[in-house]
Amino acid sequence: MSNKKLNMKDKYRLLTRDLEWEFSYRDRKEIFPQEDFEGIKITDWSKWEDPFRLTMDSYWKYQAEKEKKLYAIFDAFSQNNGQQNVTDARYVNAIKLFLTGVSPLEYQAYSGFAHVGRQFGGVGARVACQMQSLDELRHVQTQIHAMSHYNKHFDGFQDFAHMHDRVWYLSVPKSFFDDARSAGPFEFMVAIGFSFEYVLTNLLFVPFMSGAAYNGDMATVTFGFSAQSDEARHMTLGLEIIKFLLEQHEDNVPIVQRWINKWLWRGYRVLTLVAMMMDYMLPNKVMSWQESFEVYFEEAASSLFKDLARYGIEMPPYAADAIAEKEHLSHQAWSIFYNYGHAAAFHTWMPTAQEMDWLSEKYPNTFDKYYRPRFEKWREMEEAGERYYNPTLPMLCQTCQIPMGFTDMENPTMTSYRQSVYDGERYNFCSNGCKDIFDHEPEKYVQSWMPVHQIFQGNCGGPEMEDVLGDYYRINLGVDNLDFKGSPDEARWNGWHNLQSAEDKLKKAS
Amino acid sequence: MSKVYIALQDNEESHYIVEAIEEDNPDVTVIYQPAMIRIECEGHMVIKRETVEEKMGRDWEIPALHVNLITLGGNVDEDDDQLSLTWNN
Amino acid sequence: MAVAAITENYVGERLDRVENFHGNQVLYVGWDHHLMFCAPVAFAVPPDAPFSKVLEELIPGAFSLHPEFGEIDWNQVEWHLNAESFTPDTNATLAEQGIDHKSILRFATPGLDGLKGSGS
Numbered sequence: 029m030s031n032k033k034l035n036m037k038d039k040y041r042l043l044t045r046d047l048e049w050e051f052s053y054r055d056r057k058e059i060f061p062q063e064d065f066e067g068i069k070i071t072d073w074s075k076w077e078d079p080f081r082l083t084m085d086s087y088w089k090y091q092a093e094k095e096k097k098l099y100a101i102f103d104a105f106s107q108n109n110g111q112q113n114v115t116d117a118r119y120v121n122a123i124k125l126f127l128t129g130v131s132p133l134e135y136q137a138y139s140g141f142a143h144v145g146r147q148f149g150g151v152g153a154r155v156a157c158q159m160q161s162l163d164e165l166r167h168v169q170t171q172i173h174a175m176s177h178y179n180k181h182f183d184g185f186q187d188f189a190h191m192h193d194r195v196w197y198l199s200v201p202k203s204f205f206d207d208a209r210s211a212g213p214f215e216f217m218v219a220i221g222f223s224f225e226y227v228l229t230n231l232l233f234v235p236f237m238s239g240a241a242y243n244g245d246m247a248t249v250t251f252g253f254s255a256q257s258d259e260a261r262h263m264t265l266g267l268e269i270i271k272f273l274l275e276q277h278e279d280n281v282p283i284v285q286r287w288i289n290k291w292l293w294r295g296y297r298v299l300t301l302v303a304m305m306m307d308y309m310l311p312n313k314v315m316s317w318q319e320s321f322e323v324y325f326e327e328a329a330s331s332l333f334k335d336l337a338r339y340g341i342e343m344p345p346y347a348a349d350a351i352a353e354k355e356h357l358s359h360q361a362w363s364i365f366y367n368y369g370h371a372a373a374f375h376t377w378m379p380t381a382q383e384m385d386w387l388s389e390k391y392p393n394t395f396d397k398y399y400r401p402r403f404e405k406w407r408e409m410e411e412a413g414e415r416y417y418n419p420t421l422p423m424l425c426q427t428c429q430i431p432m433g434f435t436d437m438e439n440p441t442m443t444s445y446r447q448s449v450y451d452g453e454r455y456n457f458c459s460n461g462c463k464d465i466f467d468h469e470p471e472k473y474v475q476s477w478m479p480v481h482q483i484f485q486g487n488c489g490g491p492e493m494e495d496v497l498g499d500y501y502r503i504n505l506g507v508d509n510l511d512f513k514g515s516p517d518e519a520r521w522n523g524w525h526n527l528q529s530a531e532d533k534l535k536k537a538s
Numbered sequence: 539m540s541k542v543y544i545a546l547q548d549n550e551e552s553h554y555i556v557e558a559i560e561e562d563n564p565d566v567t568v569i570y571q572p573a574m575i576r577i578e579c580e581g582h583m584v585i586k587r588e589t590v591e592e593k594m595g596r597d598w599e600i601p602a603l604h605v606n607l608i609t610l611g612g613n614v615d616e617d618d619d620q621l622s623l624t625w626n627n
Numbered sequence: 628m629a630v631a632a633i634t635e636n637y638v639g640e641r642l643d644r645v646e647n648f649h650g651n652q653v654l655y656v657g658w659d660h661h662l663m664f665c666a667p668v669a670f671a672v673p674p675d676a677p678f679s680k681v682l683e684e685l686i687p688g689a690f691s692l693h694p695e696f697g698e699i700d701w702n703q704v705e706w707h708l709n710a711e712s713f714t715p716d717t718n719a720t721l722a723e724q725g726i727d728h729k730s731i732l733r734f735a736t737p738g739l740d741g742l743k744g745s746g747s
């Protein structure tokens with residue numbers, strides 16, 4: 029054997045394509061039983077191109093390097109009591125939402141890619157899915173590891189996996205992924221490879237993580253960017269699979285278009301949580317939700333869809349709905365969580381006067397007109413010792429499972445209601461996107477595990493709401509939930525920094 | 539023309555990569571944000587191994603870009619000597 | 628095709644059929660242009676409850692925290708049931724006036740425009 033180093037293309041061929049073999053005594057259909065039922069036609073798997081031409085040996089080499097860098101920073105963060113150096117303890121609540129809402133999705137992604145990586149008939153796609161599956165496992169592990177440090181010093185982190193499967197707002201990201209994983213392998217790739225990686229993770233992992241850095245959280249920004257370095261590869265794979273499907277057969281075009289429409293909307297609805305993390309949960313602001321959305325959704329999507337136009341793919345009709353909501357989304361989301369702050373495993377609060385001014389400046393068309401009056405009323409109630417909590421359970425959308433807090437963009441103070449009747453039963457939705465998704469596959473979404481309905485059916489313990497929240501969700505009541513003001517988190521933080529709580533100051537003054 | 543972009547973690551190694559990108563793509567815009575550097579360009583951008591090696595003063599392989607990479611936008615083409623990003627529109 | 632599935636003629640379990648609610652049905656109620664309540668609310672209520680229960684018990688329980696609640700003139704309220712204009716009969720049951728499982732009941736209070744006229 030010669031010592032000559034193989035070039036990347038040859039190495040990729042040998043270590044990927046050459047791992048394939050001919051199936052001589054079994055029918056391909058038996059080996060890849062899920063390849064046909066979605067209606068996708070593949071004529072030639074060898075046309076699959078992995079743009080990064082990544083082989084296992086360099087995969088391990090560079091992933092190991094990433095991990096070394098990452099753990100060096102985790103160590104430094106904990107040795108340096110990094111938890112005390114974030115801008116404000118309120119910020120940590122965004123990380124609680126991350127651990128309970130997002131990290132379990134990394135695990136779902138790991139498991140989903142392991143599954144589809146078995147189902148594809150082409151070896152290039154199988155190897156790419158295998159690497160992505162490993163990446164996703166790395167993401168969930170490093171995230172749990174990074175946040176375990178916060179768990180030592182703050183409430184609300186302790187039962188994230190249990191909560192993910194039960195708590196009402198966590199059913200939003202959970203059902204998104206359950207939807208993708210219960211679809212066929214090609215739809216999963218469009219859903220996760222394209223929508224999740226291309227649209228969702230960019231908004232979460234780039235501007236939000238940059239914001240984490242700006243708020244002194246080096247541990248989070250580092251796991252975020254380290255994960256995102258893999259996501260860059262995943263996004264490329266997501267784009268590749270779409271182009272591959274479109275080039276394989278013209279019959280694939282309408283199917284892929286429908287999946288893109290569906291998953292762009294599904295992904296965007298999950299981003300509702302990220303919108304409020306950006307605008308309300310980062311004490312030091314880098315950019316507003318609207319600004320991030322314009323760069324990472326509008327601009328990115330328009331380049332992408334212009335590129336896909338030659339295959340006959342169009343911008344999804346719901347993109348216009350998403351764009352119309354950009355000046356409202358984060359405020360509506362924060363209103364929902366402020367209303368139900370007693371039922372959340374993290375703290376909520378009213379923005380300070382200064383923060384509200386920032387919101388007015390960033391959202392000149394909407395904040396003062398629609399949102400400031402309610403926020404000031406809530407602030408007033410809080411100051412009177414009657415912090416507002418909504419006493420009644422909310423109505424949820426059958427598809428995205430978010431409380432119906434979205435409004436009609438033509439009439440922004442009117443709740444957006446949509447309804448379908450299927451097989452004699454009514455189903456309700458927050459938007460055209462969510463309604464159309466249901467109407468196309470009602471037999472799937474009649475099965476939605478709607479947290480409010482499950483409580484009514486007695487499947488979440490009870491009889492009192494305290495039993496549901498405390499025993500079934502495992503929220504430590506009076507500790508993990510309610511307003512940040514008066515929370516044990518706040519008291520500990522103030523203790524570290526010799527600060528007095530606002531309440532104590534008032535007591536001393538009187 | 540759509541913009542291709544790449545974002546890198548803001549660290550020592552990335553500074554050399556950014557320098558190399560600026561040299562090979564005179565039209566790029568470099569934006570510094572907390573902990574990250576975003577580089578964007580109309581239509582096309584290329585990262586050349588040779589230029590990065592020259593800036594770093596040592597050997598460097600294209601896949602090592604992944605260690606500092608945060609995100610990118612555009613169609614990717616990678617070989618031993620370069621990685622390029624392109625939008626054909 | 629009601630879903631793309633490996634199994635032919637796949638039928639999903641209806642998780643929210645009315646039989647699962649132990650004699651109740653789900654009723655959603657929203658107060659138009661009063662978004663201090665971030666979303667419409669949900670109740671589990673028997674179909675043979677009179678509409679007066681909604682009016683005297685459920686609605687005040689859900690919405691009375693709003694400063695305008697006491698000012699509502701209930702004779703002027705405009706009702707919608709599942710997007711159709713609706714005139715409730717206080718003494719009749721929900722079922723008798725077509726308020727069925729997972730129905731949406733909206734009420735609007737013209738002249739009351741929410742906190743500082745903001746629709747909140």
Ligand SMILES: [Fe+2]
Nearest residue numbers: 134164167255
């Ligand atoms: Fe991931």
Ligand SMILES: [Fe+2]
Nearest residue numbers: 164225259262
């Ligand atoms: Fe990923």
Ligand SMILES: [Zn+2]
Nearest residue numbers: 425428458462
């Ligand atoms: Zn929805």
